[in-house]
Amino acid sequence: xxxxxxxxxxxxxxxxxxxxxxxxxxDRIGLDAxxxxxxxxxxxxxxxxxWYYWGGLSLFFFVVQVVSGILLLLxxxxxxxxxxxVRIITYEIEFGWLIRSAHSWSANxxxxxxxxxxxxxxxxxxYRPPRxxxxxxxxxxxxxxxxxxxxxxxxxxxxxxYFATKIxxxxxxxxxxxxxxxxNLVQGGPEVTGITIARFFALHVxxxxxxxxxxxxxxxxxxxxxxxxxxxxxxxxxxxxxxxxPFFPNFxxxxxxxxxxxxxxxxxxxxxxxxQLGPPADPLAAAPVGIHPEWYFMSQFQAxxxxxxxxxxxxxxxxxxxxxxxxxxxxALIPLYDRDxxxxxxxxxxxxxxxxxxxxxxxxxxxxxxxxxxxAGH
Amino acid sequence: MNYPAWEVPIIGGGWVIGIIAIIHxxxxxxxxxxxxxxxxxxxxxxxxGREDWLEVLRGHSKFFLILTAVFGAMTGVGIWFxxxxxxxxxxxxxxxNFVFAWAIEWTFFIMEITAAxxxxxxxxxxSNRLHLAIGWVYAATAxxxxxxxxxxxTFMLTPGPSWLGVAGSGNEASMFWQxxxxxxxxxSLLLRTLICFSLAGLWAFVTASRIDSYARPELKTEVMxxxxxxxxxxxxxxxxxxxxxxxxxxxxxxxLLRLGISTIGQGTFTQVTRMxxxxxxxxxxxxxxxxxxxxxxxxxxxxxxxxALLLLALAxxxxxxxxxxxxxxxxVIGHHMYSSGVRTLEVDRINREGYLVKTIWARPEERRLWxxxxxxxxxxxxGAAHLARGELMFRGQCMSxxxxxxxxxxxxxxxxxxxxxxxxxxxxxRDYPEDLIYRAYMPPLVGRPExxxxxxxxxxxxxxxxTAAHAVAQSIP
Numbered sequence: 001x002x003x004x005x006x007x008x009x010x011x012x013x014x015x016x017x018x019x020x021x022x023x024x025x026x027d028r029i030g031l032d033a034x035x036x037x038x039x040x041x042x043x044x045x046x047x048x049x050x051w052y053y054w055g056g057l058s059l060f061f062f063v064v065q066v067v068s069g070i071l072l073l074l075x076x077x078x079x080x081x082x083x084x085x086v087r088i089i090t091y092e093i094e095f096g097w098l099i100r101s102a103h104s105w106s107a108n109x110x111x112x113x114x115x116x117x118x119x120x121x122x123x124x125x126x127y128r129p130p131r132x133x134x135x136x137x138x139x140x141x142x143x144x145x146x147x148x149x150x151x152x153x154x155x156x157x158x159x160x161x162y163f164a165t166k167i168x169x170x171x172x173x174x175x176x177x178x179x180x181x182x183x184n185l186v187q188g189g190p191e192v193t194g195i196t197i198a199r200f201f202a203l204h205v206x207x208x209x210x211x212x213x214x215x216x217x218x219x220x221x222x223x224x225x226x227x228x229x230x231x232x233x234x235x236x237x238x239x240x241x242x243x244x245x246p247f248f249p250n251f252x253x254x255x256x257x258x259x260x261x262x263x264x265x266x267x268x269x270x271x272x273x274x275x276q277l278g279p280p281a282d283p284l285a286a287a288p289v290g291i292h293p294e295w296y297f298m299s300q301f302q303a304x305x306x307x308x309x310x311x312x313x314x315x316x317x318x319x320x321x322x323x324x325x326x327x328x329x330x331x332a333l334i335p336l337y338d339r340d341x342x343x344x345x346x347x348x349x350x351x352x353x354x355x356x357x358x359x360x361x362x363x364x365x366x367x368x369x370x371x372x373x374x375x376a377g378h
Numbered sequence: 379m380n381y382p383a384w385e386v387p388i389i390g391g392g393w394v395i396g397i398i399a400i401i402h403x404x405x406x407x408x409x410x411x412x413x414x415x416x417x418x419x420x421x422x423x424x425x426x427g428r429e430d431w432l433e434v435l436r437g438h439s440k441f442f443l444i445l446t447a448v449f450g451a452m453t454g455v456g457i458w459f460x461x462x463x464x465x466x467x468x469x470x471x472x473x474x475n476f477v478f479a480w481a482i483e484w485t486f487f488i489m490e491i492t493a494a495x496x497x498x499x500x501x502x503x504x505s506n507r508l509h510l511a512i513g514w515v516y517a518a519t520a521x522x523x524x525x526x527x528x529x530x531x532t533f534m535l536t537p538g539p540s541w542l543g544v545a546g547s548g549n550e551a552s553m554f555w556q557x558x559x560x561x562x563x564x565x566s567l568l569l570r571t572l573i574c575f576s577l578a579g580l581w582a583f584v585t586a587s588r589i590d591s592y593a594r595p596e597l598k599t600e601v602m603x604x605x606x607x608x609x610x611x612x613x614x615x616x617x618x619x620x621x622x623x624x625x626x627x628x629x630x631x632x633x634l635l636r637l638g639i640s641t642i643g644q645g646t647f648t649q650v651t652r653m654x655x656x657x658x659x660x661x662x663x664x665x666x667x668x669x670x671x672x673x674x675x676x677x678x679x680x681x682x683x684x685x686a687l688l689l690l691a692l693a694x695x696x697x698x699x700x701x702x703x704x705x706x707x708x709x710v711i712g713h714h715m716y717s718s719g720v721r722t723l724e725v726d727r728i729n730r731e732g733y734l735v736k737t738i739w740a741r742p743e744e745r746r747l748w749x750x751x752x753x754x755x756x757x758x759x760x761g762a763a764h765l766a767r768g769e770l771m772f773r774g775q776c777m778s779x780x781x782x783x784x785x786x787x788x789x790x791x792x793x794x795x796x797x798x799x800x801x802x803x804x805x806x807x808r809d810y811p812e813d814l815i816y817r818a819y820m821p822p823l824v825g826r827p828e829x830x831x832x833x834x835x836x837x838x839x840x841x842x843x844x845t846a847a848h849a850v851a852q853s854i855p
Contacts, residue, residue, distance in 0.1 A: 002434035047677075049680075050682055090645075091644065091645075092644070094643035094644070095642075095645075096645075097644070098645065099389060118487055127850065131684045157822070182413065243592065245678060249674075249675075250675055250678050251789055253670045253671060253675055253678070254673065254675075254678060254683075256670060257666075257670055257671055257683065257686075259665060260663045260666060261663065261667070261686055261690065264659060264663050264690060267655075267659050268656055268660075268693055271652040271653070271655065271656055272652070272653070272656070348395065
């Protein structure tokens, strides 16, 4: 790279603005080297390639979250004025409804994409050595995404947000020794109040983003370092039958197309179903009939209800939480169990475990919604 | 007014038409654009002696035949079946005015599907020249069926002053040609023809994407790029066609669009504007993806990309058709019939004589209980009859656009209104003053004051079940 203050690139001789700009950037940030690295990196091309896009889609929605979140921050006021500030954002600020809808919808879409990404990684066995840390950082990102969702849900402090949060916090309180921790650390008192909003707000816009971006950087660095894993059925093929495409520009163009489609889906949802604001929370009022958590917590919520019917009292909730905790732990440890395709029995058991998890999550979620809306006749 | 009301829970009758129509447009417009794509591609292949192209086209024509002749025809019939149920008054008016146009359209349609079948089954069995000629016969008849249907559809938005001048006189059919060649007929025909060409290219990607990139890279690149070119006329001329179309739409119908644009910042009254923006965004995305993948990297273009583009086209079609339908509001036939099925010329008479005066959907003993002079009018039976009267008003004048709990839900839209507030709202709809903001998309409420009162009580019971009983009791002297 030139040390001169003037651009020293060959293209500087060109009169085309594009060439000049490229040369100017290359001299300063080594664009040639970056693009050479991007062209050198290849992405496997096979019948399951579709599943490679979901990590990128999750990232895209996270970027939307950051941008729309910053815009919401300009008007949102945590504490007792929370509801009023969201009302102003939704109904008075120009395009506030759109920004808020985009933020809420992209949060849901991000959770959905992260789940799809996790299961696609699982079923492609992309957690096997040497990609264990990719799996663990990914799980950490999923956990944080869900906490993002939970903490953000309360911030408008409308009726639904208040009671859904209240019920959500009641669940861990049933665990021995957890009630004081939840009340002192999370709620800031025995009830969900303006203090809780302030704590959730700090968690949502400061603590979580800082930790999330750090873990995300490690996760992405690991993906670049190890490259994309191929599913076992592809890995078994002879080299002559395996295909790859350059990351840049081929895969990048396809990724860009997927991002554009994702943007359309988001715009469609935000335009057709703008996020509404319910009546302000009234802690003295009874919880609305059929109150339930967001869809990504519905399976856990339903599991507690099911266990509660089998084992009355705290034992049921304890069993439900225990099942999810043990299941989650086994899920996290799967790279240590299913390490190699040569261990065929373990590979099969892991696949069955994954199928059980998918069926369990979807089944409990559907059952939960059916009990709230279907059977109850709402 | 005595047609049965079609109750479709959750989505409403309008969306039954909408769902069928959106799928139909996506397929039927491909049937027309693809009708030009096939003979033009075949001619190119024959001139250049490209057997590999002919092989691809043969596969494409099979896909084309199955999709258009089966699903296109089924959804086409489905639309008219659904519209007959959801808007019987409007359908009746259309049939009375355009029965011969429909007969002509059916003639073209039969020729079209016959030619499509003959085209597919004669690959390699007749001379190239004759096969190509069959392709052109298909293209011409398919486009003519669009020509005829487009005239009828655009009539619903802009019947034109000549037809409106004789509307209600019994001589409406004397203005058949003026109604057919109505103000928006030509711009709409241009827009739809352009969309047909775009969809021909997009659907061709389904076939082209399945060409093996590794075995036949050059063939895939050529077919993909040639198909991509079919989108260019639309993206160049659509804005012009759209402005021409809007130029011919009456100012009164643009009110909703103007209202939406002026209030887009607050997000109120902006449904049609938001949907129009979805059309622009999805169309632009299609253009970018076609350029990035189909044109720049045709080898990487897979079947999933073709499906994704079609889904975007589906979203664009849905939002466009929705916006077009909304432009007609508050009418179902511009300035002649409101979306409630009430003719503009009948409003004063109905307000004077009553909306339910000739209804056949109430039993005689029930009708007797509506009569204020009836000495037996008191008690539970009278209350039930009164609410049944309100329900008939609701079914007749609200349900063609609203559902109770689903799409445009009454429970959501009227939430928080008590008996008095419901009454105030209904009164404003019946008075229908010039400055009423709802005039942009809602028809006037018609009927005698006691009928409006029955509707008020019926809505009150629907919305405020716990407190409404007292109000209903008060309404019955």
